[in-house]
Amino acid sequence: DIQMTQSPSSLPASLGDRVTITCRASQDIGNYLRWFQQKPGKSPRLMIHGATNLAAGVPSRFSGSRSGSDYSLTINSLESEDMAIYYCLQHSEYPLTFGSGTKLEIK
Amino acid sequence: EVLLQQSGAELVRPGSSVKISCKASGYTFTDYYMHWVKQRPEQGLVWIGRINSANANTVYADNFKSKATLTADKSSNTAYMQLSSLTSEDTATYFCTRGGKYDYWGQGVMVTVSS
Numbered sequence: 001d002i003q004m005t006q007s008p009s010s011l012p013a014s015l016g017d018r019v020t021i022t023c024r025a026s027q028d029i030g031n032y033l034r035w036f037q038q039k040p041g042k043s044p045r046l047m048i049h050g051a052t053n054l055a056a057g058v059p060s061r062f063s064g065s066r067s068g069s070d071y072s073l074t075i076n077s078l079e080s081e082d083m084a085i086y087y088c089l090q091h092s093e094y095p096l097t098f099g100s101g102t103k104l105e106i107k
Numbered sequence: 108e109v110l111l112q113q114s115g116a117e118l119v120r121p122g123s124s125v126k127i128s129c130k131a132s133g134y135t136f137t138d139y140y141m142h143w144v145k146q147r148p149e150q151g152l153v154w155i156g157r158i159n160s161a162n163a164n165t166v167y168a169d170n171f172k173s174k175a176t177l178t179a180d181k182s183s184n185t186a187y188m189q190l191s192s193l194t195s196e197d198t199a200t201y202f203c204t205r206g207g208k209y210d211y212w213g214q215g216v217m218v219t220v221s222s
Contacts, residue, residue, distance in 0.1 A: 034209060036152075043202055043212035044144075044152065055210060087152055089209065095168040096142070096154040 002027045002090050006099025012107040013078055021073045021102045023088035032092035035073045039084045109133035111203050113213035119193055119220055126189040127216045129203035136184040137161040140206030143188050147199040193220045
């Protein structure tokens with residue numbers, strides 16, 4: 001199975017900060033990488049698809065990038081509504097695997 | 108508008124089974140796989156498996172091969188997941204999500220296993 005190692009697990013940040021969350025894939029997954037945002041009691045929301053493409057309706061302060069087997073989600077100028085847990089997902093091969101999650105919280 | 112409407116919360120006894128549903132609307136049901144995801148309280152997301160809504164072909168994660176059974180009813184545009192031999196480890200919220208972009212998710216079904 002492909003392991004997705006996500007870091008950090010917790011990320012205290014201030015409003016207006018720029019933050020980056022990273023997932024490292026244990027095998028080649030190409031660009032079959034998505035990022036999700038999940039708020040308490042809610043379903044996951046797709047933020048990024050194809051590693052770098054913004055999903056519909058997602059604010060432009062979110063962006064995705066790739067460097068080799070490292071995939072990153074960056075949020076520029078944090079807003080209060082961005083406080084949530086973020087997960088990466090590889091869908092290159094079965095079984096699909098999620099990262100362990102990053103809890104973004106106000107410092 | 109694409110919607111995935113899941114069935115209501117379940118309280119079930121250990122050792123029993125439960126079948127939860129995910130009714131799709133707003134798109135052609137057979138054009139997309141349906142995936143299922145488990146989330147235990149305060150835990151992360153775990154992929155259970157997927158069903159090809161057109162031909163009922165299934166793929167499961169190893170840990171769920173004897174736990175979950177995925178089916179789909181094309182006549183009602185509804186996907187189902189049955190969970191068997193329930194234990195406290197199965198207490199979780201279960202989500203369905205449309206395959207492809209994983210851009211649409213059901214609201215989740217909370218299954219509580221308790222005597």
